Amino acid sequence: MAKVELKGISKVYDGAVRAVDDANIVVEDKEFVVFVGPSGCGKSTTLRMVAGLEDITEGELLIDGARMNEVPPKDRNIAMVFQNYALYPHMSVYENMAFGLRIKKLPKDEIDKRVREAAKILDIEKFLERKPKALSGGQRQRVAVGRAIVRNPKVFLFDEPLSNLDAKLRVTMRAEISGLHRRLNATMIYVTHDQVEAMTMADKIVVFTVGKIQQIGSPLYLYNHPKNKFVAGFIGSPPMNFLTVKVSEEGGEIFIDEGSFKIKPIAEHAQYLKKYTGKEIYLGIRPENLSYQENAGENDMPMQVSVVEPLGADTTLWLRTPNTREIVARTEPHHQFKVDETVHIRPTMEKAKYFEKESEDSILPLPEAF
Numbered sequence: 001m002a003k004v005e006l007k008g009i010s011k012v013y014d015g016a017v018r019a020v021d022d023a024n025i026v027v028e029d030k031e032f033v034v035f036v037g038p039s040g041c042g043k044s045t046t047l048r049m050v051a052g053l054e055d056i057t058e059g060e061l062l063i064d065g066a067r068m069n070e071v072p073p074k075d076r077n078i079a080m081v082f083q084n085y086a087l088y089p090h091m092s093v094y095e096n097m098a099f100g101l102r103i104k105k106l107p108k109d110e111i112d113k114r115v116r117e118a119a120k121i122l123d124i125e126k127f128l129e130r131k132p133k134a135l136s137g138g139q140r141q142r143v144a145v146g147r148a149i150v151r152n153p154k155v156f157l158f159d160e161p162l163s164n165l166d167a168k169l170r171v172t173m174r175a176e177i178s179g180l181h182r183r184l185n186a187t188m189i190y191v192t193h194d195q196v197e198a199m200t201m202a203d204k205i206v207v208f209t210v211g212k213i214q215q216i217g218s219p220l221y222l223y224n225h226p227k228n229k230f231v232a233g234f235i236g237s238p239p240m241n242f243l244t245v246k247v248s249e250e251g252g253e254i255f256i257d258e259g260s261f262k263i264k265p266i267a268e269h270a271q272y273l274k275k276y277t278g279k280e281i282y283l284g285i286r287p288e289n290l291s292y293q294e295n296a297g298e299n300d301m302p303m304q305v306s307v308v309e310p311l312g313a314d315t316t317l318w319l320r321t322p323n324t325r326e327i328v329a330r331t332e333p334h335h336q337f338k339v340d341e342t343v344h345i346r347p348t349m350e351k352a353k354y355f356e357k358e359s360e361d362s363i364l365p366l367p368e369a370f
Contacts, residue, residue: 002064002077002154002187003029004050009059011045019045021211023059027155027189027204032181035191036198037208037234043191044159046208050189051080051157063154079148080157083164085140087132087147093119094128097147111150118149121183122176138169145180158190162197174200195235199223207231225367229360232284232353238316240353241290241327243283247276256283260322263299266349272363273354281363284353287316290329293344300344303327308337319345 004027011020020042027033035043048054050061052073061068068076087096094115101111119125122142132140141161148156158177162170178201181188192198198205199219207214207222207230215227219235226232232240246257254270254277255262265273273281293300306326307318310333317329317337329345337343354363 003027003062004155004187004189005060005062006046006050007060007062009046009049009061010057011042011049011054012057018211020049023213025206025213025216027187030185030187032178032188032190032201032203033206034198034202034204035189035206035208036195037193037214039193040210041208042211043193043206043208047080047157047159047189047191050155051078052076053080077154078157079151079153079155080159081141081144081148081161083160085132085144085164087140087143089132092129092131093124093135093143093146096132096143097150100147100151114150114152115146118146121149121180122146137165138173141165141173142176145177149180149184154187156184156186156188158188160192161190162192163194170194170197177201196237199235205235207234209234225362226284226353227362227366229282229284229355232355232362236286238287238328238330240284240286242355243285243321243325243327244280244357245283246280247273247278249274249277258283258301258321258323258325261301263301263347263349265352265354269349269352269354269364272365276356276363280357282355282357282360284355285327285347286351287328287330289348289351290327290331290345291348292317292329292331292335293346296344297346299349300346303329303343303345305337305339305341305343308339317343319343 006023006025009020009023010018012018023046035046037043045054049056056069097115097118098111101114119128122145124142124146127135127139162173165173174197202219205219205222206216209230215222215231222231222235243258248255248257254273255264303319303321305317306320309316315331315333317331319327319329356363
């Protein structure tokens with residue numbers, strides 16, 4: 001397979017609109033890398049530059065050390081799977097999968113071998129004579145993936161391939177694509193706006209917003225050590241809660257003051273918060289790091305219940321602080337809650353994150369480990 005390197009890649013459209021700005025990414029050989037971010041953040045444009053479907057305005061693209069900027073898409077030895085499948089409706093599944101190989105004038109026996117091997121891997125052998133209109137969405141997506149597999153490309157590119165599928169089928173196809181990556185030992189770049197897909201599939205995640213890369217790292221590294229407030233809020237479901245708080249000092253100890261309650265950070269965090277005494281910052285805490293307390297205690301936050309969502313394995317609580325700031329907590333399912341009742345919620349302060357008000361960067365230093 002192949003190593004893919006993006007060195008200072010930018011895409012500038014007419015009118016000086018920078019869709020992608022100075023992207024530096026290394027996709028190692030056989031690595032599964034996911035580009036994730038909200039709509040319009042530049043992730044698909046970046047993928048299309050790798051594919052050769054968009055010209056590169058600035059920077060350099062290397063595949064296996066060879067510069068690809070001016071190389072036509074057909075000569076890059078990559079295969080792309082699109083969101084809308086892009087199948088020929090008048091062709092059978094077999095013909096759709098074989099089409100690219102016939103264009104390359106491969107021997108008939110070789111084409112047949114590759115198509116049938118890919119069909120076996122994807123469990124679509126029995127559909128080879130059908131037309132796309134006779135297939136379900138999941139089956140069509142398998143055909144699109146099969147069409148990529150038969151080419152034996154150096155790099156597989158996936159552009160939001162599961163967004164047209166229903167929720168249950170997306171879960172199944174996530175597992176299938178991850179399994180396919182392991183079986184093929186392939187280099188794959190995958191674009192999605194769904195952070196759950198990114199967390200469950202990726203070896204490495206690249207987080208985009210407004211054309212810029214915010215952070216690159218393994219799923220758990222980004223989850224546990226977000227570089228800034230955007231990454232912290234984007235990675236994780238339900239997303240991280242943020243409260244505007246003021247850092248205060250009393251009797252030589254540091255406190256976090258929300259206005260309606262004060263909580264005490266752990267000593268390891270307090271040393272970094274001390275220089276923000278008297279200033280406002282953002283406190284970030286994930287829903288799973290907020291626990292319901294039957295009896296009031298230190299560091300509890302009084303909250304009023306707005307919405308109760310029993311999900312079976314756990315219960316999601318939508319809460320309001322006395323200052324009407326909303327947060328979400330994930331609690332154990334056996335607790336019973338009533339709307340408008342006041343409950344005591346205790347944050348796990350070891351898991352708390354803190355972000356500067358202006359830059360929104362993390363106040364806590366990030367470990368170097370990937």
